[in-house]
Amino acid sequence: MIKIAPSLLAADILNLARDVKMLEESGAHWLHIDVMDGMFVPNITFGPQYVSALRKITNLVLDVHLMVEKPERYIEDFCKAGADYVTVHCEATPHLDRTLQLIKFHGKKTGVALNPATDVRSIKYVLDKLDMVLLMSVNPGFGGQQFIESTYDKLNELKDLIGERKIEIQVDGGVNDEIGTKLVACGATVLVAGSYILNHTNPKKAIDLLKNISKN
Numbered sequence: 001m002i003k004i005a006p007s008l009l010a011a012d013i014l015n016l017a018r019d020v021k022m023l024e025e026s027g028a029h030w031l032h033i034d035v036m037d038g039m040f041v042p043n044i045t046f047g048p049q050y051v052s053a054l055r056k057i058t059n060l061v062l063d064v065h066l067m068v069e070k071p072e073r074y075i076e077d078f079c080k081a082g083a084d085y086v087t088v089h090c091e092a093t094p095h096l097d098r099t100l101q102l103i104k105f106h107g108k109k110t111g112v113a114l115n116p117a118t119d120v121r122s123i124k125y126v127l128d129k130l131d132m133v134l135l136m137s138v139n140p141g142f143g144g145q146q147f148i149e150s151t152y153d154k155l156n157e158l159k160d161l162i163g164e165r166k167i168e169i170q171v172d173g174g175v176n177d178e179i180g181t182k183l184v185a186c187g188a189t190v191l192v193a194g195s196y197i198l199n200h201t202n203p204k205k206a207i208d209l210l211k212n213i214s215k216n
């Protein structure tokens with residue numbers, strides 16, 4: 001089954017609880033939380049308080065994507081705040097293996113994100129410590145960008161690298177139902193979508209279209 005993870009970057013910050021309830025009722029599986037530090041990416045968003053506030057109002061999987069330099073500094077805070085998955089960028093830490101061990105130490109699922117220009121082979125030696133790989137299909141920092149087409153080839157390479165291991169493959173950036181269909185055909189198992197779902201006139205319909213991809 002394909003998991004659908006709406007990105008809360010596109011939610012109405014003044015009506016966050018309302019949007020979360022709407023996404024739950026619309027059948028979203030996970031909530032994707034984009035944490036940006038203004039250093040690794042040119043934008044600043046949420047901290048651990050945002051995650052702990054969400055944890056109080058939802059049982060959905062909280063999928064925290066850390067777009068921050070040296071994420072090892074904040075792993076404990078986000079784990080204690082109630083994250084289920086903690087994903088760090090391989091480009092953002094000199095100690096990826098240690099950082100993944102830290103996430104595991106706190107009992108959470110591990111993810112590694114790769115920027116569009118990063119070779120999938122850069123995570124070869126940590127595959128056995130991973131629950132998820134996140135392929136960025138836009139340059140991280142902002143919602144509403146155009147999907148980068150080379151992501152399909154990259155997905156195929158990643159599938160080969162992962163082999164039989166049970167690792168979720170998440171794609172994030174510019175995803176809609178048409179692109180999602182091709183991504184799933186290439187092996188994606190988790191689709192992140194921000195503007196496609198939250199700016200849709202009928203977000204439930206957008207989620208349904210993405211969920212139905214697995215049946216195609």
Ligand SMILES: O=C(CO)[C@@H](O)[C@H](O)COP(=O)(O)O
Pocket residue numbers: 007009010032034065138139140141142143144145172173174175192193194195196
């Ligand atoms: O991490 C990011 C952006 O850096 C994404 O999660 C976006 O928030 C996805 O938004 P859309 O491209 O789906 O609007």
